[in-house]
Amino acid sequence: MNNNRRFPRVRASTRAAHDIYHNNTYLLSRDIKDLFNCSPSTAGKIKRVVLEVMAERNERIYSDIPGLIDKDILFELAGLDITKIDRSYRELMRYENV
Structure with a gap:
C-alpha cells in the first residue's frame, strides 16, 4: 500500500460483518458506514482507498x-x-439461542 493511502482505524462487529458480506454483492458508502459504525466522512475515506486499490488491480x-x-x-x-x-x-448464534 502507498504511504499516502492509509486505511482508517475502524472495527467491525461479527454480526455486522457477516450480514453485510453475505447480503450484498457490492457495497455502497452506506454499507461501509453500517459495517464499521463510522461517520460518513470516514466511510468516504475507506471508499476512496478501496477504489484506488480496485483501479490498481484493474477491477471494474x-x-x-x-x-x-x-x-x-x-x-x-x-x-x-x-x-x-x-x-x-x-x-455467537449458538450461544444466543440457548
Missing part, C-alpha cells in the same frame, strides 16, 4: 449505480477474514 464493476466497491477487497484491506467471521458468527 459494471453497473448503473456509481461508486460501488468490491466487498472482498474491502474486507482484505480492513483485515477481516470472512471464514473466521463466519465461525465466530455460528458460535
Whole structure:
C-alpha cells in the first residue's frame, strides 16, 4: 500500500460483518458506514482507498449505480477474514439461542 493511502482505524462487529458480506454483492458508502459504525466522512475515506486499490488491480464493476466497491477487497484491506467471521458468527448464534 502507498504511504499516502492509509486505511482508517475502524472495527467491525461479527454480526455486522457477516450480514453485510453475505447480503450484498457490492457495497455502497452506506454499507461501509453500517459495517464499521463510522461517520460518513470516514466511510468516504475507506471508499476512496478501496477504489484506488480496485483501479490498481484493474477491477471494474459494471453497473448503473456509481461508486460501488468490491466487498472482498474491502474486507482484505480492513483485515477481516470472512471464514473466521463466519465461525465466530455460528458460535455467537449458538450461544444466543440457548
